[in-house]
Amino acid sequence: MSKRVLLQGNEAVVEGALAAGMRFFAGYPITPSTEIAEQASLRLPLCDGHFIQMEDEISSMAAVIGASAAGVKSMTATSGPGFSLKQENIGYACLSEIPCVIVDVQRSGPSTGLPTSPSQGDYMQARWGTHGDHPVIALSPSSVGECYTLTVRAFDLSEKYRTPVILLMDEIIGHLREGVELPGKITPAERPVYEDPECLRHPYHIPEGAWVPGMKPFGQGEFYNVTGLIHDEEGFPTNSNEAARRLVRRLLDKIEKNYDDIVTVEEFMTEDADTLIVCFGGTARAAKEAVLEARAAGVRAGLFRPVTVWPFPEKELFALSGRVKRILTVEHNDGQMAREVERAVRGRCETAFLGKIDGSVITPREILEAVKEGRRNGK
Amino acid sequence: MKNGQMQLRLTGSGGQGVILASVILAEAAVMADKYTAQSQSYGPEARGGSCKAECIISDAPIAFTKVTVPTFLLALTQKALDTYAPGIPEGATVVIDESLSAPECLKNARVLALPILRTAKEKTGKAFTANIVAVGAINRLLKIVSAEAIEKAVLMHVPAGSESINMAALRAGEELVS
Secondary structure, eight states: OOOOOEEEEEHHHHHHHHTOOOOOEOOOTTTTTHHHHHHHHHHHHGTOOOEEEOHHHHHHHHHHHHHHHHHEEEEEEEEEHHHHHHHHHHHHHHHHTTOOOEEEEEEEEEEEEEEEEEEEEEEHHHHHSSSSSSOOOEESSHHHHHHHHHHHHHHHHHHHTTSSEEEEEEEHHHEEEEEEOOOOOOOOOOOOOOOOHHHHHHHTOOOOOSSSSSOOTSSSSSSOOOSOOOOTTTTBBBOOHHHHHHHHHHHHHHHTTTTTOOOOOEESTTTTTEEEEEOTHHHHHHHHHHHHHHHHTTTOEEEEEEEEEESSOOHHHHHTTTTTTTTEESSSSSSSHHHHHHHHHHHHSSEEEOOSSSSSOHHHHHHHHHHHOOOSSOO | TTTOOOEEEEEEEESSSSHHHHHHHHHHHTTTTTTEEEEEEOOOOSSSEEEHHHHHHHHSSEEESSSOOEEEESSSHHHHHHHHHHTTTTTEEEEEETSSSSOGGTSSSSSEEEHHHHHIIIIIIIIGHHHHHHHHHHHHTTTOHHHHHHHHHHHHHHOOOOOHHHHHHHHHHHHHHO
């Protein structure tokens, strides 16, 4: 084994962000994400970066968007209650195509709920928290090592597609410490800049073959307009139905049509599986243990873990659904991803659900029992 | 499934440093090239609430990150002991502070009552070093890592200026188990 260091999931997020080039963090600390703000406040000033503790979550999100528009890779971190507050500005970043990374270390809700207890109740909020038809990329780590690598990937996807990317964590992984081997120097992706004169005249012009307009740091060179209203190539508001259709379609297509570039999954012992357990984030650690225990007892179980949770990996799951008898979705909520699973599977196999909403951790034993008894509903 | 896994549960009252103790043990495990998963659960209060920290140490990768069948329990308060003693399996090792009384359910466990809180006060003059005393005792008892590795791990996690007092606490803890 090569040299590993002990890191907490939340700390690994900050290390990953710095490696990806983050030089601005604005936030309002909240359990169980607080260590991210804490670590960012210690590390950023040493890396020529800036940390600001804002007066609340709304302004934190606004500051992140402003810093990113000015050309600095930016991130914020929060938990469910703060994630709700950030939603309006996340929509603004979606429409104005300003790259940024939002970390949500989920805790039990609704409202302020159980601050120190694990949950995955923000799964749908990550997709539909902000209003209107909008693109979303959300990634969910299930180890401390992945907290690092997926934060890097979140920044890369955010820059490449000029869109907010959500790192959907949970208390289990945020507060977990493991030995991790940090990669050496990485080459992070940068936002596109085009020297084409047409692009210089029209800041929102899309060059041939590109998905997004180029992005020059706001405040340097020509000024351009940035707005949350439907805008034309000049960046100015318009009521044109054609401009609206073209813009919103492109925002959705830049993610949907690049599914294969964005979506990644982990499959564990799925080759000959009868029962497929589908789960994401920290819950997948219990599921992996359950798969190992099931196999030891002669039960052919496998694990399918969306690493990219949005867009939902429906192609991969649909392919597997033709080979298994049953799919058991396991999540720390009341069945939010289970609906996506059913939609993707389209009735090709039996589906069941095991969830928890009491703030306690789902154990391998509970999953194993659900696998063995073929339960249909864990509520 | 738990073959070769040490599953340690460290419990006490918030502020006693049982989380830090578990982090130090995890740090030492990483230094010794072992796999580890450390976590904790606690209430919203910073001091005084009951606190549980966990650390799994293994030669193989760890799937589930929480302790399911403890092979070791540390309890520094009676409340923590009463809460976490049920579910301790036969043959597990339990270290309790000498001021506590072991409940009936621990009769098949190997219970050691050690003067952890008193040693901290008497040997270092600071009650707050009790967690480091415990780390010394636990490492000696369970033979997790070398004396050098545990020393290094402690030094990585204590504030500058407190090194000598914590080294004294570590050694005092080691001497409780011989």
